[in-house]
Amino acid sequence: MNNTDYDVIVVGGGHAGCEACAASARVGAKTALLTHNLATIGEMSCNPAIGGLGKGHLVREIDALDGLMGRVIDKAGIQFRMLNASKGPAVRGPRAQADRELYKKYMLQALREQSGLDLIEAAVEGFVETQGVLSGVKLADGRVISAKAVVLTSGTFLNGVMFIGHETTIGGRVNDVSCAGITPYLKSFGLRVGRLKTGTPARLDGKTINWDILPVQEGDKQPVPFSYLTKKIDNPQVCCHITHTNERTHKIIRDNFSKCALFSGLITGIGPRYCPSIEDKLVKFADRTSHQIFLEPEGLHTDVIYPNGISTSLPADVQEEFIHTMEGLENVRILRPAYAIEYDYVDPQELNDRLECKKVPGLFLAGQINGTTGYEEAAAQGLLAGVNAAHRALEDGKEFIIDRSQAYLGVMIDDLITKGVDEPYRMFTSRSEYRLFLRSDNADMRLTEKGRQTGCVGDTRYSVFKAKKALLEKYRALCEQLQTSPRELEAAGANIRAEGAKKSAFNAMSYTGVSRETVNRLWPELANMPDEIYEQIEIEAKYAGYIKRQMADIEIFKKDENLRLREDIDYSKIGGLSREMVAKLSKVRPSTIGEASRIPGVTPAAVTAVLGFVKK
Amino acid sequence: MDNQTIYALSTVYGKSGVAIIRVSGSMATKVVTSMTNLQISELKPRYAHFVKLRAIPSGELLDKCLLLYFHAPQSFTGEDVIELQVHGSRAVISATMESLSQIKDFRLAEPGEFSKRAFYNGKMDLTQAEGLADLIDAETVEQQKYAVRQMDGALKNMYESWREQLLNMLAHLEAYIDFPEEDIPQDVVLNMKNTVFKLCEEIKKHLTDDNIGExxxxxxxxxxxxxxxxxxxxxxxxxxxxxxxxxxxxxxxxxxxxxxxxxxxxxxxxxxxxxxxxxxxxxxxxxxxxxxxxxxxxxxxxxxxxxxxxxxxxxxxxxxxxxxxxxxxxxxxxxxxxxxxxxxxxxxxxxxxxxxxxxxxxxxxxxxxxxxxxRFTSGSSPVVSRRRYRDALNKTLEFLSAFSFDKEIELTAEDIRLAVREIGKITGRVEVDEVLDKIFGSFCIGK
Known part of the structure; x- marks a missing residue:
């Protein structure tokens, strides 16, 4: 396999595919992105927005690893909001509405600017193996392109079927094709393949909405960018509007339950619990008489409106009827009805912590094919898979592994590969046990150095990072060194008893009533500290006790994580493991003792047995 | 702990009518095939088999004894268990133990190892295991009464119900954090404050029992x-x-x-x-x-x-x-x-x-x-029988008293999470390897 066409081939031009091919090329692998349609690269098939809670964290992490998503949304965003701004810094999530066309434009531009990356329009219909090793992909026209590693990011396209009520259409997205050729290959490799479901709401004509009577939701006055490289948001900012479902809406939906693809059993896949269709919501929150619906513009130069909150698989005529019951939408024109889509995914327990199929060395999977939902989840996986595919192809002896204590990305991958999915997996801050440490403000401090070592962080990013880190360290030291008496602090407005030992500026920041102005007045030396540096030091001061405790937890966690298990362990040879345990462990083939302990149903006794076996 | 099959004399060594030797582990039924005339196909769970016990390797008759088989997971340890009820003679016991040691992958159990395996296999929680240890050690009637209650799960049930309440709260808080559009209703906030307050009172009451348990x-x-x-x-x-x-x-x-x-x-x-x-x-x-x-x-x-x-x-x-x-x-x-x-x-x-x-x-x-x-006026409620419960509960109280809605919501949730973890340490819900060895090390061999 010395003379392949490419080092790495990435199949699919969605959010996972874009990050995967760019990351692979950044690491230095000769990379090709294969997509059946170059015009849909970076397409936002559903919600025209990036970020949110947990998801915003992922975007910051992608950015810290020099990925594209953060930079592109900063150029394409038309309404920026910091969600949970009133709550604490660990659970704040940046979110932005995107201009769909701008997003695609800037994503394509970013890929074109990436050296070592070819963009090829071609439909992949299968894989090629040479002597039992994956060696390339087979195109619909019969051509073969060879590579040392392949990243498959097929999204919803594998045997995609769309449902509008009882009407079904074959395709991976509206007005798009489906791919039937790849699944049989996956099955022939012995991978477990299942079906999952997701959906997207109708699109509305903004010219026919009665905006005047609807409450407005503005973006933040000072938009906060996603990327650590972006200085300022240049796009004009737009507002969204809010409407509600009401009892009439609910009655129409209930009366037509039997016509839903979902309830009539047409769809066998399982949909995401947290992004439920409106009929799901009605069943699960039966006592609610109203649900909030956000009317979000899809761009600066379009009248298409995305109604956030009414995904459905009801027939078009019923959609028409219930949408018109809502305030402001009485006379709305529906441009395209909502649909549900069902597609093939691969059980992520088939993957190792590099997102490579354990049964098919050289084949990496990322995005919805792994059972996740969301652009950000897909993109983050794509980046990690792309970097590891590059390492494999280049045979540079490196691995890029992110664990639960380092990033949400690590939490997601660990959850996927140890627990598998029974519904599309979406990121939440509550999925992380180290939430107070894994914040969106410090993603660069957590990851950029690691990315630099693995080769996916470029010079520009790295120099910006180093400059920030130096400033952070300088001011942190200064803050711990400068002192004042509690009496002065109290006089300055701090909620503190005016007695006891002197407090450092760092301590002072943890008290309520101490603002930036207070700090500047007490210690003029700190007045020049940049805002983002101040913010981070302040968070660390406020969380100090809690973070210290989490750091201690992380150390314990690392012990198990550092005990790596070989992938070829014959679990049936380990004395005393019950058949059930052998089956569970053989199915997942955990990479570390820590992973083994997180597989549902695996007992501590079994973990100890494995540990004993490995140490022998 | 390795995963070998373990054996031990469960009764006191010495002259007696009957002595019980217990074997536990995935290879336990090897006793049947290598030491008795019983066919493995004849082996019935929870049934007393009358067998001829033969020595390894000589095959000489050691004793005629009762053999009981408990099929995993329906056994004390949750593993396959064989119990041999031999005559309580020093010679028979020694010879049987000697033969067991000859079977591949068999070894003598460490103190408390049977209970430790029962805990690891989810047959009981830590308070129950400790109740059992206390029951074995009990020398007076009152000690026996409290120990058997604890072994039966009185403490476990109480601690688990506290933990459960906190977990429910945590779920509410997390929903509030992760779904910013869904506002947490004021009555839910009030409810949480009430729950924490009541829980604190309960824990305090449980703790101020004059150290009856100890x-x-x-x-x-x-x-x-x-x-x-x-x-x-x-x-x-x-x-x-x-x-x-x-x-x-x-x-x-x-x-x-x-x-x-x-x-x-x-x-x-x-x-x-x-x-x-x-x-x-x-x-x-x-x-x-x-x-x-x-x-x-x-x-x-x-x-x-x-x-x-x-x-x-x-x-x-x-x-x-x-x-x-x-x-x-x-x-x-x-x-x-x-x-x-x-x-x-x-x-x-x-x-x-x-x-x-x-x-x-x-x-x-x-x-x-x-x-x-x-001092035993509240005789029916379970008592804090160990210092480590008291320590963990005091820590729980410490975290719960830090709980408030006047700080960042993720810190509010963290307080609850930490409290949940402390209670979990008592029952063994959380990995607590360092305390495990201490706990099971105080058992006698054969339990």
Missing amino acids: RLREGFRITIIGAPNAGKSSLLNQIAKREAVIVSDIAGTTRDAVDIHLDLGGYPVVFTDTAGLRETAEEIEKKGIALAYNRAKEADLVIYLFDASINAAQDIEKYKKDFAGKLLVVANKRDKLSPEDIMSLQKSGCLVISAKQNFGTDELLKAIKEKIGE
Whole structure:
């Protein structure tokens, strides 16, 4: 396999595919992105927005690893909001509405600017193996392109079927094709393949909405960018509007339950619990008489409106009827009805912590094919898979592994590969046990150095990072060194008893009533500290006790994580493991003792047995 | 812990009618194939098989015995278990154990290993395992009562229900954090505050039980103080003789404090005899007196014994203050008193006895039993039987008292998460390897 066409081939031009091919090329692998349609690269098939809670964290992490998503949304965003701004810094999530066309434009531009990356329009219909090793992909026209590693990011396209009520259409997205050729290959490799479901709401004509009577939701006055490289948001900012479902809406939906693809059993896949269709919501929150619906513009130069909150698989005529019951939408024109889509995914327990199929060395999977939902989840996986595919192809002896204590990305991958999915997996801050440490403000401090070592962080990013880190360290030291008496602090407005030992500026920041102005007045030396540096030091001061405790937890966690298990362990040879345990462990083939302990149903006794076996 | 099959003698080694040898692990049924005439296909779970037991490797007949089989997971350990009920002869036991050691992947169990495996396989939680250990160690009726209740899950159920309530709250808080559009209703906030408040009260109540649980395990401490020659040692000798069950005589940490362990009406009691209290310039005696005083301070009950022929009114007042609520005043040397003197002493609340003539000792013991019994008024609720429960619960309280809605919501959630984890440590919900070995190490072999 010395003379392949490419080092790495990435199949699919969605959010996972874009990050995967760019990351692979950044690491230095000769990379090709294969997509059946170059015009849909970076397409936002559903919600025209990036970020949110947990998801915003992922975007910051992608950015810290020099990925594209953060930079592109900063150029394409038309309404920026910091969600949970009133709550604490660990659970704040940046979110932005995107201009769909701008997003695609800037994503394509970013890929074109990436050296070592070819963009090829071609439909992949299968894989090629040479002597039992994956060696390339087979195109619909019969051509073969060879590579040392392949990243498959097929999204919803594998045997995609769309449902509008009882009407079904074959395709991976509206007005798009489906791919039937790849699944049989996956099955022939012995991978477990299942079906999952997701959906997207109708699109509305903004010219026919009665905006005047609807409450407005503005973006933040000072938009906060996603990327650590972006200085300022240049796009004009737009507002969204809010409407509600009401009892009439609910009655129409209930009366037509039997016509839903979902309830009539047409769809066998399982949909995401947290992004439920409106009929799901009605069943699960039966006592609610109203649900909030956000009317979000899809761009600066379009009248298409995305109604956030009414995904459905009801027939078009019923959609028409219930949408018109809502305030402001009485006379709305529906441009395209909502649909549900069902597609093939691969059980992520088939993957190792590099997102490579354990049964098919050289084949990496990322995005919805792994059972996740969301652009950000897909993109983050794509980046990690792309970097590891590059390492494999280049045979540079490196691995890029992110664990639960380092990033949400690590939490997601660990959850996927140890627990598998029974519904599309979406990121939440509550999925992380180290939430107070894994914040969106410090993603660069957590990851950029690691990315630099693995080769996916470029010079520009790295120099910006180093400059920030130096400033952070300088001011942190200064803050711990400068002192004042509690009496002065109290006089300055701090909620503190005016007695006891002197407090450092760092301590002072943890008290309520101490603002930036207070700090500047007490210690003029700190007045020049940049805002983002101040913010981070302040968070660390406020969380100090809690973070210290989490750091201690992380150390314990690392012990198990550092005990790596070989992938070829014959679990049936380990004395005393019950058949059930052998089956569970053989199915997942955990990479570390820590992973083994997180597989549902695996007992501590079994973990100890494995540990004993490995140490022998 | 490795995953070999373990075996151990579960009954006491020595001459007896029956001795039970227990085998646990995935290879346990190898006993059947390699040591008995029974076919593996004939082996029925929970059924007593009468078998011929043969030695390895000679095949000589060792004994005819009962063999019981418990199929995993329906066994004490959750693994396959074989129990051999052989005749309680030292020779049979030794020969059987020797043969078991010959089977591949078999080894002698470590102390507490059967229970440890039961815990690891989810057959019981840590409090139940510790209840079991206490039950095996129980020497008095009351100890047995509390231990069996704990083994049955009384503590586990209470701690688990607390944990459950906190977990529910955490789920609410997390929903509030992760779904910013869904506002947490004010009544839910109020509910949470209420739950935490009530939980704190419950935990506090559970903790302020006068250390009954620890007392039950370690014994109630009764210290006898008094001037030299008041008759303390005579009294202790009388008590020791009266009570049929003398558990042990243990010399105190210094020559001047002597502990005697007794079963007093089902309660374990430790009587401590101390140095006579008096003003002295002598260094060693001074230390003895200081020790006596400290012991009395720590004791659950203090008996002040004085020579009734000497006026002790001043001392009584002092000790009543020093040992408020736990002082029993006893006048000795009744034989030296007139009936009028006895009457007036009794009126002032003294017990009047004669240690020498063994008069009034029964009355004194009755009074002591009553005093101990008073502390068991809440007899039905489970008690904190171990220091580590108390420590974890105190930490839980610490985290819960930090709980408030006046800080960042993720910190509010973190407080609850930490509290949940502390409670989980008690029942073994959380990995607590460092405490596990400690807990199971105190078991006897064969359990």
